[in-house]
Amino acid sequence: METILVENEVQQEVKLLDAINDDHEGVIVELNKPINSDDFASMLRASIAQWRKQGKRGVWIKVPIELVNLVEAAVKERFWYHHAEPKHLMLIYWIPECTHTLPANASHRVGVCAFVMNEKREVLVVQEKTGILRGTGVWKFPTGVVEEGEHICDAVVREVKEETDIDTKFIEVLAFRQSHKAFFEKSDLSFICLLQPLSFNIQKQESEIDAAQWMSLDEYVAQPFVQTSELLKYIFDLCLAKIDKTYSGFSPVLTTSNISNENGYLYLNSRDLRSQ
Amino acid sequence: METILVENEVQQEVKLLDAINDDHEGVIVELNKPINSDDFASMLRASIAQWRKQGKRGVWIKVPIELVNLVEAAVKERFWYHHAEPKHLMLIYWIPECTHTLPANASHRVGVCAFVMNEKREVLVVQEKTGILRGTGVWKFPTGVVEEGEHICDAVVREVKEETDIDTKFIEVLAFRQSHKAFFEKSDLSFICLLQPLSFNIQKQESEIDAAQWMSLDEYVAQPFVQTSELLKYIFDLCLAKIDKTYSGFSPVLTTSNISNENGYLYLNSRDLRSQ
Numbered sequence: 001m002e003t004i005l006v007e008n009e010v011q012q013e014v015k016l017l018d019a020i021n022d023d024h025e026g027v028i029v030e031l032n033k034p035i036n037s038d039d040f041a042s043m044l045r046a047s048i049a050q051w052r053k054q055g056k057r058g059v060w061i062k063v064p065i066e067l068v069n070l071v072e073a074a075v076k077e078r079f080w081y082h083h084a085e086p087k088h089l090m091l092i093y094w095i096p097e098c099t100h101t102l103p104a105n106a107s108h109r110v111g112v113c114a115f116v117m118n119e120k121r122e123v124l125v126v127q128e129k130t131g132i133l134r135g136t137g138v139w140k141f142p143t144g145v146v147e148e149g150e151h152i153c154d155a156v157v158r159e160v161k162e163e164t165d166i167d168t169k170f171i172e173v174l175a176f177r178q179s180h181k182a183f184f185e186k187s188d189l190s191f192i193c194l195l196q197p198l199s200f201n202i203q204k205q206e207s208e209i210d211a212a213q214w215m216s217l218d219e220y221v222a223q224p225f226v227q228t229s230e231l232l233k234y235i236f237d238l239c240l241a242k243i244d245k246t247y248s249g250f251s252p253v254l255t256t257s258n259i260s261n262e263n264g265y266l267y268l269n270s271r272d273l274r275s276q
Numbered sequence: 277m278e279t280i281l282v283e284n285e286v287q288q289e290v291k292l293l294d295a296i297n298d299d300h301e302g303v304i305v306e307l308n309k310p311i312n313s314d315d316f317a318s319m320l321r322a323s324i325a326q327w328r329k330q331g332k333r334g335v336w337i338k339v340p341i342e343l344v345n346l347v348e349a350a351v352k353e354r355f356w357y358h359h360a361e362p363k364h365l366m367l368i369y370w371i372p373e374c375t376h377t378l379p380a381n382a383s384h385r386v387g388v389c390a391f392v393m394n395e396k397r398e399v400l401v402v403q404e405k406t407g408i409l410r411g412t413g414v415w416k417f418p419t420g421v422v423e424e425g426e427h428i429c430d431a432v433v434r435e436v437k438e439e440t441d442i443d444t445k446f447i448e449v450l451a452f453r454q455s456h457k458a459f460f461e462k463s464d465l466s467f468i469c470l471l472q473p474l475s476f477n478i479q480k481q482e483s484e485i486d487a488a489q490w491m492s493l494d495e496y497v498a499q500p501f502v503q504t505s506e507l508l509k510y511i512f513d514l515c516l517a518k519i520d521k522t523y524s525g526f527s528p529v530l531t532t533s534n535i536s537n538e539n540g541y542l543y544l545n546s547r548d549l550r551s552q
Binding site: 069072084087090099101103110132145146151180207229231234235237238247248256258264266272273275 | 351454539
């Protein structure tokens with residue numbers, strides 16, 4: 001651990017925080033050892049003075065929840081919240097005089113909705129144990145939330161497997177929907193996906209699913225809950241357009257970005273691109 | 277403010293926290309007045325006891341950054357972090373014995389990328405002042421981040437206006453890409469959008485943009501940075517397929533959900549749906 005001399009009334013040695021450089025002229029501090037909050041405040045002040053001299057810009061401090069006693073000290077030094085996960089809080093500070101260019105926090109939850117049909121034109125539907133449709137008797141397509149670091153095309157296959165034990169192959173995204181204030185200030189993006197079933201024996205998940213079955217398309221769409229929903233009728237229409245006509249959604253292509261140097265799926269209308 | 281009697285050595289009156297009910301048998305507390313952290317801890321314990329009796333499940337506490345002194349007290353009562361925004365932290369607690377069913381935190385940032393072409397087959401491109409391409413001389417399509425509560429189709433029009441002063445009309449999403457670990461543990465979803473220009477005189481934004489121009493498609497694609505990027509070449513191919521052939525992306529339709537009772541845009545292949 002580095003130390004520097006701080007000029008006080010009596011000159012004293014103050015330890016500096018361990019930090020690593022990020023790619024944007026900033027530094028990242030990951031706290032992991034218990035420390036008295038007054039000592040932390042001194043170290044933080046001395047470290048910021050040092051980083052300022054070095055021309056550093058953004059300062060990130062990741063505070064595990066066990067070290068919550070340090071949060072107040074950082075906020076007193078004019079740090080603010082960037083984001084939080086269950087077990088840590090990320091605090092940030094901007095050293096230069098100019099407006100900060102720090103990246104925004106995540107703003108959207110991403111969900112998936114699975115349209116899975118067998119050869120008898122029956123669609124895979126479930127009744128959920130929790131949520132707004134609990135106890136209503138409404139049969140709905142399996143849905144779920146994309147987990148951290150998970151591809152959309154993997155998430156929807158996983159959700160169907162978890163809820164019904166049906167194995168499926170991802171075909172394409174038929175449509176997606178963005179909605180706001182789904183919870184607190186955050187927004188939702190939900191991807192309606194076509195999957196091809198690879199197995200047919202349903203085994204429902206005990207914890208979340210009340211019932212699961214293959215249901216005829218006619219019976220599904222005749223449900224009052226579907227009939228009164230502009231959105232669900234739209235989705236049903238495009239599922240029908242897909243199975244009976246020539247509707248083309250977006251299918252995934254793995255591509256590498258030379259900016260971020262990572263792999264990701266680009267979802268596009270492959271049929272139209274190929275047909276040129 | 278409600279009060280209850282707590283049996284201590286001396287029976288004393290403890291105030292309860294003001295809370296409102298949510299739609300999932302939980303309660304939401306929004307702290308807004310300064311309070312001593314010991315008093316807060318007593319009120320919190322008494323309130324939880326009361327909520328437990330009432331059969332409440334999730335407890336949400338929104339703590340503004342000015343009241344950071346209360347965070348440690350809540351964590352000591354076994355609250356954990358749900359999410360944070362620059363000026364507040366949301367803490368949660370689950371009263372029942374079973375596993376919690378609280379909604380996940382937002383996991384994705386959402387970006388937009390604009391393909392805008394004029395009648396001379398020139399595309400609108402910019403050079404950015406910050407970020408990874410700063411100072412490289414690379415010309416790129418305007419990009420940006422979707423703001424809280426903003427529709428994708430509005431965000432991309434706003435970004436083009438901000439960066440170049442060009443007015444545009446949103447046409448459709450040509451493709452989208454999901455990538456992971458874009459920053460910390462979060463993921464990115466980026467939507468490549470076709471916009472129709474409604475004005476043509478460029479006025480670049482001073483703060484973020486170094487230069488902006490209409491550039492011939494040939495010149496754009498000939499850039500080494502584009503030529504060496506699998507992703508950018510793919511995107512360019514589908515832009516060409518759109519302007520010269522019959523590529524169909526997803527266009528937005530405003531729909532209402534009867535589950536969440538809110539409006540949102542459903543993005544779908546309208547051409548294929550209409551053509552049935």
